[in-house]
Amino acid sequence: MAKETPSLNIDERKEAVRDRDRHRCVNCTASDVTLDVHHIVPRGRAGSNRLSNMVVLCRECHKAAHGNGMAPRVKFDNGTMQNEEFSLYLRYWRSLDVAIFDDSDNCWCVPKADMENLIDIIRQETNN
Template sequence: MRGIAVSKNKPRKPQMHYGQDGSSAREAVRIRDQDRCANCRQSGDDVTLDTHHIVPRGQGGSDRLSNLILLCRRCHDAAHDEQMAPTVRFYSNGEMTDDEFSSYYQLMERLKELGFARFNDTEKCWYVPKADIAVLLEELIEG
């Protein structure tokens, strides 16, 4: 006898799924994360930002807004290689000598040229993804 399958589970609360209504959830994540990578803080004006599941769907993660963040492609790739790319924060404490500040400034300018550092105007500091440190050291040694 054919019947209708009835789920014995409790009905689920409606969720914002970006697979079903991609624009609304994705836009909500962009607004919440201020159109910046949640890791390295790069702006969506400068790089492509992807919506990333903190807990992957394949591991039981949901499409709820609380499980979604924006990541730039570099950080998103790092996240899926299980090497989340946290950042190192560089800033001046105001106690550097002129020579120290000059060296610091030159380093930050070089990092910017290489595309590794992003300056945060609000916090007055530079962010460098930790995943880039090894590549950065090679670039600085060669350059």
């Protein structure tokens, strides 16, 4: 973790946060998009510019963090995988609070940030 250094100006702090978070969104892991430095506790609510109060978010995740959009999602429908595989994923999607069925697109949507954990769980179960 980056050491707190009081002498850093805000731009240097933001760069230190980007380095610490490896120039990736801490939510969805995107790296090839516009990345913002987000204050976990907003400055307007007495949040500080301490490195521990700042994280890197992609623009979509940043907007979602402020209630102005949705974090990136992964969409799945029965046409993208075999029925047996789809059934296995479907069982997990139904158990996740964050997975939703999008009627307009006729598919399941899971936040990208949750997909890696979901895939790990499914791999562990299918390997046992």
